[in-house]
Amino acid sequence: MIKSWFKNIGPGPLVAAAFIGPGTVTVCTLAGVNFGFSLLWAMVLSIVATIVLQEMAARLGIVSQKGLSEVIRSQISNPLLRVAAIILILSAIVVGNAAYEAGNISGSVLGLENLFGVQVVVIGAVKLNLFSLLIGIVAFVLLYIGNYKILEKALISLVILMSFAFLITAVMTKPNLSKVLRGLFIPDFSGNNLLTIIALVGTTVVPYNLFLHASLVKEKWKSETDLKFARKDTVIAVVLGGVVSMCIMISAAAIKTFEVSSAADLAKGLEPLFGNYASLFLSVGLFAAGITSAITAPLAAAYVASGCLGWSSNMKTKRFRMVWVFILVLGVLFSSVGFKSIEIIKFAQVANGLLLPVVSGFLLWIMNKSLILGKYKNSLLQNVFGFAILVIVMFLGVKSILKVFSFI
Incomplete structure (x- = not known):
């Protein structure tokens, strides 16, 4: 049974690896330090939203055997709208991932x-x-090897390492279980925690994962009968990723008197309480979180650029490699010399804030087209969940843009 389960593991862990980067670790750290267990429910909301959208992306990839950016390019008939959509997507994903890559490598x-x-x-x-x-x-x-199976195994190993590291760290803090359960199921809103709630949801439901997932599932599965494996893979991986994020929040909540502004401070803050072991596990987890995101971000950018520009999405083609090499080299250089590309990151945040509602809306539109999906189009319940999430991400998009320009 276990052997069968491992055999049918697909891109789900890669999606989890992509959203649990150093940025997520930092956001969850600050949420735990500042608000304790009270915002765990926001991660539950994030997990549900991510599962709904990622399942749609996976279903689209398997049934159509195309990536999301390919479908967008083919389905928008108006030339001006098509060009505008391609520019927005390329800006947000390719330029944005170049900016965030430095953060991924720096975190590792x-x-x-x-x-x-x-x-x-x-x-x-x-x-x-x-x-x-x-x-x-x-x-x-x-990435240069260009073999999906090797890449999948390497990232799954790192995700498992990261999961154990953060889980053990959280267990070592001996949290109050009744407070943890209260934080999971009783929403807590206040003026002080609103931006942190937005950050928690925004760092989990990310646009480039929708493109990455739709492209990767067709590397793993070719038949519509494999949809059940894709759904199971998505649910297990996203829930696991959410649990990892919660473990970081729980670990951070144990720190009471230490000044914390990043994940590195979390490691230092745990040392007086739990000795070098907690710091050791946390450091291993942070390394794994950074390197997995450092691999998936260039990969996602290459898939998006290939789909938008009509190139082959074969991982071994020169154009495909050219995109991820560009992202990776910029990330290494910016990280290595300590350059902080603030303006580029701000641009990426604005572009992503605009892109997530647009992509979510387009995904919902596509998922209701019988011409593309046939009997596998969205059910009424899937549409209800999808539109509820669309409203939430529109709110998040507006908030993130206002935050970048210091209006809130």
């Missing part, structure tokens, strides 16, 4: 530096972080 570096200290290489007059280069090389090798 933080995990290694907590274990081994800062390691710097001097090349001429330039100082480069050794760990940034090593992580870049590992990501390059896995």
Whole structure:
């Protein structure tokens, strides 16, 4: 039974790996430190929304055997609207992922530096972080091989490592279970925690995962009879990812008197309470979270660019490799020299804030087209859930854009 389950594991863990990056770790850390267990329910909401949208993306990929960006390109008949949609998607995903890649690699570096200290290489007059280069090389090798099965196994191993690391850290904090259950099932809204709730949902329901999932499922499954495996894979992986995020929040809630502004501070803050072991597990988890996202972000950008521009989505083609190499090299350079691309990241946040409602809306429209999906189009219940999530992500999009421009 276990062997059969592992055989049918698909892109789900890769989707989980993509949304649990250093940004998610940091957001969950701050949520736990500032609000304790009271925002765990926001992660439950995020998990439900992610499962609903990712299941749609997976179903579209298997039934149509096309990526989401390919379907968008083919279904928008108006030339001006098609060009506008392609520009928005390319801007948000390709440019956005280039900006976030530096954060992914930096997060993984933080995990290694907590274990081994800062390691710097001097090349001429330039100082480069050794760990940034090593992580870049590992990501390059896995992506260059271009074999989905090898990539899948490597990322699943890292996701399992990350999950155990954060789970053990949370257990070591010995949380109050009654307070945890209360935080899970009783929503807590206030003016102080609204932006944190938005951040928790926004860091879990991410646009590029919808593109990544639709593209990857057709690498794994070719038949509509495989939909049941894809659904199980999606649910298990997203729930696992959500549990990991909750474990980070629970761990952070144990810190009472320590100044925390990032995931690295969380490791330091746990040391006085639980010794080096908690810091060790957390550092391993942070490393795994960073390197998995550092691999999936360039991969997603390459799939999106290929679909939007009508290129082959074969992982071994020159154009496909050209896109992910561009994202990866920028990420390594920005991370290694400590460059913070604030303006690019702000642009990426605005573009993603606009893109998520647009992509969610388009996904719902496509999922109701019999011409594309036949009998596998959305049911009434799926549409109800889908439209409820669309309203939520529209609200999140407006809020994130206002936040970037300091209106809230």
